[in-house]
Amino acid sequence: MVDKTEMLDELEKGPWPSFVSQIKEQAEKNPISRDLLRQLEQSYKDKKLYWRHGGVVGVWGYGSGMIGRYSARPDLFPGVAEFHTVRLNNPSGWFYNTKSLRQMCDIWEKYGSGLLYMHGMTGDILLLGTTTENLQPCFDELSSEASFDLGGSGPGIRTISCCVGPARCEWACYDTLDVTYDLTMTFQSEMHRPSLPHKFKIKCSGCPNDCVGAILRSDLPIIGTWRDTIQIDQEAVSEYINGGFDIVSYVINRCPTQCMRLTEKELGINDRECSRCMHCINVLPKALRPGKERGATILIGGKTQLVEGTIISSVLIPFIKLTPPYQEIKDLVNKIWDFWGEYARGRERVGEFIQRIGLGDFLEGMGIEPNPYMVAHPRENPHIKFEEYYREGD
Amino acid sequence: MVDKTEMLDELEKGPWPSFVSQIKEQAEKNPISRDLLRQLEQSYKDKKLYWRHGGVVGVWGYGSGMIGRYSARPDLFPGVAEFHTVRLNNPSGWFYNTKSLRQMCDIWEKYGSGLLYMHGMTGDILLLGTTTENLQPCFDELSSEASFDLGGSGPGIRTISCCVGPARCEWACYDTLDVTYDLTMTFQSEMHRPSLPHKFKIKCSGCPNDCVGAILRSDLPIIGTWRDTIQIDQEAVSEYINGGFDIVSYVINRCPTQCMRLTEKELGINDRECSRCMHCINVLPKALRPGKERGATILIGGKTQLVEGTIISSVLIPFIKLTPPYQEIKDLVNKIWDFWGEYARGRERVGEFIQRIGLGDFLEGMGIEPNPYMVAHPRENPHIKFEEYYREGD
Amino acid sequence: MEASPKARKLDIGPPDYRQFLHPVVKENYGQWKYHENLRPGVLVHVSETGAEIYTVRAGSPRLVNIDFVRRICDLADRYADGFLRFTSRNNIEFMLPNKENIDPLIAELEGMGIPVGGTGKIIHNMLHSQGWIHCHTPASADASGITKSVMDELYEYFTAKELPHRVKIAFACCTACCGGIFWSDIAILALHRRPPRVNHDYVWRVCEIPTTLASCPVTAIKPTYVDGKTSVTIDEDKCVYCGNCYSICSACEIIDPVNDVLSIWAGGKLANARSEPMLAKLVVPSLPSNPPRWPEVVSAVKNIVEVYAQNARKYERLGEWINRIGWPRFFELTGFEFTKYHIDDFKHAGQTYKKSVQLKF
Amino acid sequence: MEASPKARKLDIGPPDYRQFLHPVVKENYGQWKYHENLRPGVLVHVSETGAEIYTVRAGSPRLVNIDFVRRICDLADRYADGFLRFTSRNNIEFMLPNKENIDPLIAELEGMGIPVGGTGKIIHNMLHSQGWIHCHTPASADASGITKSVMDELYEYFTAKELPHRVKIAFACCTACCGGIFWSDIAILALHRRPPRVNHDYVWRVCEIPTTLASCPVTAIKPTYVDGKTSVTIDEDKCVYCGNCYSICSACEIIDPVNDVLSIWAGGKLANARSEPMLAKLVVPSLPSNPPRWPEVVSAVKNIVEVYAQNARKYERLGEWINRIGWPRFFELTGFEFTKYHIDDFKHAGQTYKKSVQLKF
Numbered sequence A, B: 001m002v003d004k005t006e007m008l009d010e011l012e013k014g015p016w017p018s019f020v021s022q023i024k025e026q027a028e029k030n031p032i033s034r035d036l037l038r039q040l041e042q043s044y045k046d047k048k049l050y051w052r053h054g055g056v057v058g059v060w061g062y063g064s065g066m067i068g069r070y071s072a073r074p075d076l077f078p079g080v081a082e083f084h085t086v087r088l089n090n091p092s093g094w095f096y097n098t099k100s101l102r103q104m105c106d107i108w109e110k111y112g113s114g115l116l117y118m119h120g121m122t123g124d125i126l127l128l129g130t131t132t133e134n135l136q137p138c139f140d141e142l143s144s145e146a147s148f149d150l151g152g153s154g155p156g157i158r159t160i161s162c163c164v165g166p167a168r169c170e171w172a173c174y175d176t177l178d179v180t181y182d183l184t185m186t187f188q189s190e191m192h193r194p195s196l197p198h199k200f201k202i203k204c205s206g207c208p209n210d211c212v213g214a215i216l217r218s219d220l221p222i223i224g225t226w227r228d229t230i231q232i233d234q235e236a237v238s239e240y241i242n243g244g245f246d247i248v249s250y251v252i253n254r255c256p257t258q259c260m261r262l263t264e265k266e267l268g269i270n271d272r273e274c275s276r277c278m279h280c281i282n283v284l285p286k287a288l289r290p291g292k293e294r295g296a297t298i299l300i301g302g303k304t305q306l307v308e309g310t311i312i313s314s315v316l317i318p319f320i321k322l323t324p325p326y327q328e329i330k331d332l333v334n335k336i337w338d339f340w341g342e343y344a345r346g347r348e349r350v351g352e353f354i355q356r357i358g359l360g361d362f363l364e365g366m367g368i369e370p371n372p373y374m375v376a377h378p379r380e381n382p383h384i385k386f387e388e389y390y391r392e393g394d
Numbered sequence C, D: 001m002e003a004s005p006k007a008r009k010l011d012i013g014p015p016d017y018r019q020f021l022h023p024v025v026k027e028n029y030g031q032w033k034y035h036e037n038l039r040p041g042v043l044v045h046v047s048e049t050g051a052e053i054y055t056v057r058a059g060s061p062r063l064v065n066i067d068f069v070r071r072i073c074d075l076a077d078r079y080a081d082g083f084l085r086f087t088s089r090n091n092i093e094f095m096l097p098n099k100e101n102i103d104p105l106i107a108e109l110e111g112m113g114i115p116v117g118g119t120g121k122i123i124h125n126m127l128h129s130q131g132w133i134h135c136h137t138p139a140s141a142d143a144s145g146i147t148k149s150v151m152d153e154l155y156e157y158f159t160a161k162e163l164p165h166r167v168k169i170a171f172a173c174c175t176a177c178c179g180g181i182f183w184s185d186i187a188i189l190a191l192h193r194r195p196p197r198v199n200h201d202y203v204w205r206v207c208e209i210p211t212t213l214a215s216c217p218v219t220a221i222k223p224t225y226v227d228g229k230t231s232v233t234i235d236e237d238k239c240v241y242c243g244n245c246y247s248i249c250s251a252c253e254i255i256d257p258v259n260d261v262l263s264i265w266a267g268g269k270l271a272n273a274r275s276e277p278m279l280a281k282l283v284v285p286s287l288p289s290n291p292p293r294w295p296e297v298v299s300a301v302k303n304i305v306e307v308y309a310q311n312a313r314k315y316e317r318l319g320e321w322i323n324r325i326g327w328p329r330f331f332e333l334t335g336f337e338f339t340k341y342h343i344d345d346f347k348h349a350g351q352t353y354k355k356s357v358q359l360k361f
C-alpha cells in the first residue's frame, strides 16, 4: 500500500512507542499521512527535509494559530502538497475528558491527517497536517462542536500553560489552572490578532520546582512561593528518621542556605535564611510543606537562543498574592506591552529589550521601584549613568 | 614659614600616622615640599587638583620610569612648577637593608622633595617630586651609588612584584623572589624602552592566598600551587582539637569542596577533590602544609576597569614546575608579546585582547592546547565557529 | 476565509478546565497533603480529607494518531471515569480513585506497548521539536527519530532503574531550540556548519532587508546590490551558522545535509531546588547525523547517563554533579575530547573563563 | 639628557634581594614550617631547623619622608640587624631573631606614633592611589586624606579588635582604579558625574583622534570638525563620566568639583581561600566629597565594618558573608538605599540579574 520504508521501519523496533507506527496506522487509510510517511522516508534517505519555507495561512477573524507548510516535492508527495498545522489552545493543566478528546479526534479525522502532537512545545494540541481548504471548516467544527479555540502564533501572546497545580499537587502556592484560564480568556484578542514586537509567553508554575519550566521557557513566568515559614510536622519527621531515612545527608547537608538543624529529633528551620528552594520539602513530602502566606514571584524576560542568546528570566516582583480577578497581573502585562510595544525593535523579545535598554530604565518605564531582589548582585563596574548634574550658574 | 594650612591641619589629628606631618616635616627645609603643602591646601579648599595634564620626562637611554607633572599654578606654587616622580624598581619582596635605604634617602634629599611612597601601587619606590633638571643627576647617583634602577611606565612590562614567599612564608610553592628578580633582569630592555601595545604586569604569589593580588592586579599572574596531596601532621591536628579548636565548624564545614573528614581524631582529605583553596592550611598552619610536588598556575589577562571593564585573570597553564632559569616562562612571555604585539589594537591590555578575539583563537595563536582547566564551564550557546566545511565537489 | 462572519463566534478560548477535573480532584482541589511515588509511573496523592488519588503515568511518543487517542480514551473511560491529562513532558496521566485499578490499567497499557514510568529519580520523557515532520528550518536530523532512538536505548531508565536524580533529555533541530536545549540535563542540538548561500535572485523578492540584517547574532550580514537589485552578503568569517537569517529570509539557503552535525549538551536545569536554574553547556561539538538510529548520538547520551549514574550522589542533578566534580573531571570520566570549540566566544565569553586557581588535579 | 653615554650603565636592574635578607631568613629560606599570630602586628615563623623569626608589623601612611625612613632604619639597625622590609600593603616589617626585642621595638614605634598591628583577622592598611598629591585625572577627592580619615576612625581595628576575618579597604581617585577597588572588601571610588566639556580649540593640537575615540567604554565620542579643525563630540546621553577620554586627550575637560561624588563598594576579594576571587559591588552610588575629613564616607565605611563585625561568621570574608545572607539583607542591615544606579547596565549587565526564585524574605 505504501512504498517500502526501510529506514523508518528501523524506528518501529525497540521498546519505546514508535511515532512511525502511529503514522503508518493512519497511512493505511489517510492519504495525507501516507504521503507524510513517504516523504519522511525520503528525508531519512537524503538526510534532508522536503518542506518549502514559510507560508501564511489562517481562518476568518484570526491572525494566528495555524502554521502553513508546503511540500518541496508536491509532484512526488501530493498528499502533503499542503500540510498545515492547527494549534488548539489546550485547557489549563492539559486536563481532558474523553468526550471532548473524542470529538476533537472525529473532526480531525474528517479534515486532517489524523496525526497530532499531544502536545506542542508551547502546550497546544498540535493538529499535524491539512490542506488550506480544510482549515476553515475544520476550525469551525472544532470551535462550535468541540468548543476548542486556536492557540497562539506570530508576534502575540502565546498559549499559556501551567503545571497541574492545586488539582493534584500539594505544593501549589496559587491556583495555576485558574490564573492560566483567566489570563487566557482576558488576552484572547492579543493571542488571535497578534500585534506585539515578538512572541510573548506566560507560564504558570505552582512552586519553585517550576514543573512547566516557566523561568526559561516564558517571557513572564509566574512561579508560586510563600512568604512565611515552612510548615513542619515533627511527627512525620520522626517517622522518616525511624524509617531509617538519612535526613542529615540528604536534607540538612543539601540545604543550599544551610539553615536547617536537627536537634533531638526536632527539625528546625531558620526560615529567615531559607531561600524557598523546595529541596527539603521535595525530599520529605510527608513532613514539610510550603508556608501559609502564599503567592508568587513574577519574573521577566526568559527565552531561548535567538538572537541575543538564551535568557533565564529574572525577578520583577519578588512576592505578590494572587486572587481573582488577578487584576495586578493583567495591569502589569498591559503595561509591559505598552512600554515594550512602543520602544522595542522589530522581533525583539522582552528579555532582549531589557538587556538592551537596561533593567533600571525598564523599571523606570514601567513605574516599578528598584529592589535588591531583582539582582543577583549590584553592579561591578563604575559606569553609573547619573542622571543629573549641576551646570555653571545652577 | 609655610602659609596657614587649616584644612590639612585637621589631618594631623587622630591616631593614624599623618601624611601631612610627613610633608610638613620636609616643608620646613625643602622648597618643593613646601609648595606641595601649599598647593595641596589649596586643593583641599577648592576641592580640586592643581596639576596640569601630562608631560613626558625621562633620562638618557630610558623611555620609562618617570612621570612628568607640572603645577597648573606655577605662579602661586613655584616650588612644584615641575614635580615629576621617579619610579625605582623595588628589590624582590620589598626587602632592604638600612644602608641601601639611607643611600637612597641621601640622594633624594639632594635632588628631590624628600617625599616618597614606600611603595607605589605597582611596587616601585615612588620618589615624589623633582624638577626636570634634576632627573638625570638624581638617577645617575641612584644608579651608580645606590645601585637602584628605574621601574616601568608606559606601554611596556612594569615592575614585577612578589610576596615574601620562601623568605618567610611556609606556604611558598616556588621561589617568588628569585623568579621576580630573574624575570626583572631578563626583561630590563622591554621595561625601560617600552614598545608593547599597552602596559604588561607580572606578579608572583607563592600560593593561592595570593598576597600580592596577582590574579586581578597583573596581566600574567604566577600563583604557586601543588599537584599532590596536602601534608598532614596528625599529631598537630590532635593538639588543635585538644586545645579546644572547633575543627569541624571552622575547617571541615568551610572546605569549599567538602572533601575533608574527621574520623576518631584522624583528619582525612580526599585530595582528588581538593581544589587547593588553602583554607584548611590557613586555619591549621601547624598541622597542614601544601603538598611536596610544587609549582605554579599561570594565568592571563587581569586588569582593572578601563576600557573594557575589570578582568580577573583566567587559567592559562594549570600547573608548571618552576626551576631556574625559568625558560618556559620567558618563552611564554615572549610568545604573548609577539602575538599580542602583532594583533592588538592600540592601548589594548592582553586581557581585553583575549576577550575580543576569544580565548580559543588566542590559544591557537600561541600554540597552546585547549584544556578544560581554562574554563569555568564550556560554552552555553550554540554559536560554534566550526572552521571547516565541505563544499560541493569536495 | 471568505465565509460570513455571522455563523462564527471568535475567541471562545479553550474549554474550561473545570469540566475536565475528576470529582475526586475537584473535591480535594487545593487540599492535597502529600504524595508518594509508589513505583516508577505510579504516584499516590493524599488529601487533607483523607481522599486518595492514584496517578498512573504512561509514556507517549508525542506524535500520535487519533486512534491512539481513542484507545487511551477507552482506558480512561474504563479505569478513570472518563478523565485523563497530559504532563508538561507529553506523558499521559490516568488518575484513579480506585487503587485496585492500577495493576489492570498497567497491564493493558503494557499490552499496547505503552510504557509506564517516568516519575521520580529516573529518565523522564524526552522533549523535542518538529524535525522533518513539519518545520522548514531543521538542520539535518529528525526530532522524532532521534527521540525514539534515545528512548529505546534508555528505556529501562524510564520504567525501572533509579538514577541519582531526575534526568531530562531534549532534542532541538535548530538553534531556535523549540525542543529545549539549554534547560535540559542532557540535550542534543542539530547544527549547521556552513554559511548560508545567498540566492541573489530571490532576496529582493522575498526578504525584508532590515529584518534580515537584524536577525544575525554576529552582524555578519550586510546589505548590497547585485545586478541592480537589493540583496545581502554574508561575511563567512563571522557567520556562526545559526540559520536565523534563513528563517527570516528563505533566500539565505542554509539547508545542507553534507555539513550539518549534531552537538551534545549537558548540565541544564529549570527547578530552583538546591541550586539556581542553570543552562546546559557544550559537551560534544559535532557528531555525524546518521539516520535512522543515530548510533553516535545515542551512545554519547548513554555514556553521560551511565557516568552520572555511577558517580553522582543521590538528589544531585547532572549539572550539580558536574559543578561539584568540575568540568576537567567530567571530560576525564566521559572520555569526551575538550576542544577549542568548547571555549565560549559569544557575547559574554569572558565570563566563562576559569578565574581562580581553585583547581582539582 | 644630552650627557655622554659612556659614564652610564643602563638596565642594571633593582638591587639583588639576596643581600637584603637577614642571615636567619637566608639560612631558613624555603624551610619555614609554620607561623603564629602572637598578637595583632606580631608574627612568629618557625623553621624546620627550629629557628624562629619574629615579625613586627608597623602601619605606615605610605607617603613618608626621608627622615621617617631614616628613623625606621635606626630602629632596624638597633633591633633587626639592619634589615627591614615592606609589605604588599605598605606596612613596615621588622624581622627579629631575638624575641626579647619585640616589646622594646613596639614601645619605640608607638612612641613615634607608628601603630603596630595589621596582621590576622583585622583591618589591614588601606591601599590608595595618588589623589591630589600627583595625578592629573582624579575626581574631586584626595587619596591620602581619605585614607587618613578612614584609618583614624578604624584605628582600633588595625591595632587590636578582631573581626570575623581580614578586611581590606582601598581608595581610588578615578575609574582607572590604581588604588584597587574591585579587589577590596570595602572600597571608596571617586567618580565624575558630568560629561567632559570638549575644548575644540585644543583637540586638534593635543589629541590623537582615533585613540580618543577608542578610549570610550560606551562609544560616546564621535569625530567632528569645528571651525575647520578636527575635534570630537561627546554624546551626553551615552557618556558615563569615566574620564578615560580626558586621560588620553586633555581637551576633554572633566575636572569638576561641583558634581564629583564618592561611591562605596563592598565584597571584593583576591585570595582563592574558600571562595574564588570576587569583584566588589556598588553599595552607595554617591556621597558628597567633603574635605578635609570626608565624614559621610568615613561613616559609610564604618557602618559596613560594624554590621559585618556583628553578623558575619568567623573566617567569613565580607563578600562571602554578603553572598550568604544575600544582597537584600545587606541593604536592610546597613540601611543603605537600593536605587536604579545599583542595577548594572554595562556590557554583561544581564548576567547580574536575579535569575531564580531563591529569595529570602
Ligand code: SRM
Pocket (backbone or CB within 6 Å): A067, A069, A085, A087, A117, A119, A120, A121, A122, A123, A124, A125, A126, A151, A152, A159, A199, A201, A216, A217, A218, A302, A303, A304, A305, A306, A307, A349, C128, C129, C130, C134, C135, C136, C137, C176, C177, C178, C179, C247
Ligand atoms: C511547534 C513548535 C515545536 C514543537 O515541535 O512543538 C515550534 C515550532 C516552531 N517554532 Fe518554536 N515551536 C514551539 C515551541 C517553542 C518553544 C518552547 C516553549 O514555548 O516552551 C521555544 C523556546 C521558548 C522561547 O519562546 O524562547 C521556541 C522557540 C522558538 C524560536 C526562538 C525564539 C527566541 O526568541 O529565541 C523561534 C524563532 C523565532 O521566533 O524567531 C521559533 C520558531 C518556530 C517556528 C515558527 C519556525 C520559524 O522559524 O518560524 C516553528 C514552526 C514549525 C512548524 O512547522 O510547526 N521557536 N519554540 C512549538 C509550538 C507548539 C505549540 O504551540 O504548542
Ligand code: SRM
Pocket (backbone or CB within 6 Å): B067, B069, B085, B087, B117, B119, B120, B121, B122, B123, B124, B125, B126, B151, B152, B159, B199, B201, B216, B217, B218, B302, B303, B304, B305, B306, B307, B349, D128, D129, D130, D134, D135, D136, D137, D176, D177, D178, D179, D180, D247
Ligand atoms: C603611581 C600609581 C598610583 C599610586 O598611587 O601608587 C599609578 C598612577 C597612575 N596610573 Fe595606575 N598607578 C599605579 C598602579 C596601578 C595599578 C595597581 C597595580 O599595578 O597593582 C593599577 C591596577 C592594575 C592594572 O594594571 O589594571 C593601575 C591602573 C591604571 C590604569 C587602568 C588600566 C586598565 O587597563 O584598566 C590607568 C589608565 C591607563 O593606563 O590607561 C592607569 C594610569 C595611571 C597614570 C599613569 C595616569 C594616566 O592617566 O596616565 C597615573 C600616574 C599618576 C602620577 O601622577 O603618578 N593606572 N595603576 C601606581 C604605580 C606606582 C608604581 O609604579 O609602583
Ligand code: SRM
Pocket (backbone or CB within 6 Å): A093, A162, A163, A164, A165, A168, A169, A170, A171, A209, A210, A211, A212, A213, A282, A283, C035, C037, C043, C086, C087, C088, C089, C090, C091, C118, C119, C120, C121, C124, C125, C166, C168, C183, C184, C185, C268, C269, C270, C271, C272, C273, C317
Ligand atoms: C506532572 C508534572 C507537572 C505537570 O503539570 O505536567 C510534574 C509533577 C510533579 N513534579 Fe515536577 N512535574 C513535571 C515536570 C517537571 C519539570 C519540567 C520538565 O521536566 O520539563 C521540572 C523542572 C525540571 C528541571 O529542573 O529541569 C520538574 C521539577 C520537579 C522537581 C525538582 C527536581 C529537582 O531538581 O530537585 C520536583 C521535586 C522532586 O523531584 O523531588 C518535582 C516534583 C513533582 C511532583 C512530585 C509534585 C507533586 O507533589 O505532585 C509531581 C510528580 C513528579 C514525578 O514525576 O515524580 N518536579 N517537574 C510534570 C511531569 C513531566 C513528565 O511527564 O515527566
Ligand code: SRM
Pocket (backbone or CB within 6 Å): B093, B162, B163, B164, B165, B168, B169, B170, B171, B209, B210, B211, B212, B213, B282, B283, D035, D037, D043, D086, D087, D088, D089, D090, D091, D118, D119, D120, D121, D124, D125, D166, D168, D183, D184, D185, D268, D269, D270, D271, D272, D273, D317
Ligand atoms: C606580608 C604579606 C605578603 C607580602 O609579601 O607583603 C602577607 C603575609 C601573610 N599572609 Fe597574606 N600577606 C599580605 C597580603 C595579602 C593579600 C593582598 C592584599 O591584602 O592586598 C591577600 C589577598 C587579600 C584578599 O583576598 O583580598 C592576602 C591573603 C592572605 C590569606 C587569605 C585570606 C582569606 O581570604 O582567607 C591568608 C590566610 C589567612 O588569613 O589565614 C594570608 C596569610 C598570610 C600569612 C599568614 C602567611 C604566612 O604564613 O606567613 C602572612 C602573615 C599574614 C598576616 O598579615 O596576618 N594572606 N594577604 C602581605 C601583608 C599585607 C599587609 O601589610 O597587610
Ligand code: SF4
Pocket (backbone or CB within 6 Å): A163, A164, A165, A166, A169, A170, A171, A172, A173, A205, A206, A207, A208, A209, A210, A211, A212
Ligand atoms: S510546580 Fe510545584 S506546584 Fe506545580 S506541579 Fe510542580 S511541584 Fe507541584
Ligand code: SF4
Pocket (backbone or CB within 6 Å): A254, A255, A256, A257, A258, A259, A260, A269, A273, A274, A275, A276, A277, A278, A279, A280, A281, C274
Ligand atoms: S526550602 Fe531549601 S533553603 Fe529552605 S530550608 Fe528547605 S532546603 Fe533549605
Ligand code: SF4
Pocket (backbone or CB within 6 Å): B163, B164, B165, B169, B170, B171, B172, B173, B205, B206, B207, B208, B209, B210, B211, B212
Ligand atoms: S601568597 Fe602564599 S606563599 Fe606568598 S606570602 Fe601569601 S601565604 Fe605566603
Ligand code: SF4
Pocket (backbone or CB within 6 Å): B254, B255, B256, B257, B258, B259, B260, B269, B273, B274, B275, B276, B277, B278, B279, B280, B281, D274
Ligand atoms: S585546601 Fe581547601 S579544598 Fe582543599 S581540603 Fe583544604 S579547605 Fe578543602
Ligand code: SF4
Pocket (backbone or CB within 6 Å): C129, C130, C131, C135, C136, C137, C138, C139, C172, C173, C174, C175, C176, C177, C178, C179
Ligand atoms: S527547533 Fe528550529 S527547526 Fe526545529 S521546530 Fe523549532 S524552529 Fe523548527
Ligand code: SF4
Pocket (backbone or CB within 6 Å): C195, C196, C215, C216, C217, C218, C219, C220, C221, C234, C238, C239, C240, C241, C242, C243, C244, C245, C246, C252, C254
Ligand atoms: S546563519 Fe546566522 S550567523 Fe550566519 S549569517 Fe545567517 S544569521 Fe548570521
Ligand code: SF4
Pocket (backbone or CB within 6 Å): D129, D130, D131, D135, D136, D137, D138, D139, D172, D173, D174, D175, D176, D177, D178, D179
Ligand atoms: S586612580 Fe586615576 S586619578 Fe588616581 S592615580 Fe590612578 S589614574 Fe590617577
Ligand code: SF4
Pocket (backbone or CB within 6 Å): D195, D196, D215, D216, D217, D218, D219, D220, D221, D234, D238, D239, D240, D241, D242, D243, D244, D245, D246, D252, D254
Ligand atoms: S568620560 Fe568616559 S564615557 Fe564619557 S565620553 Fe569620555 S571616555 Fe566616554
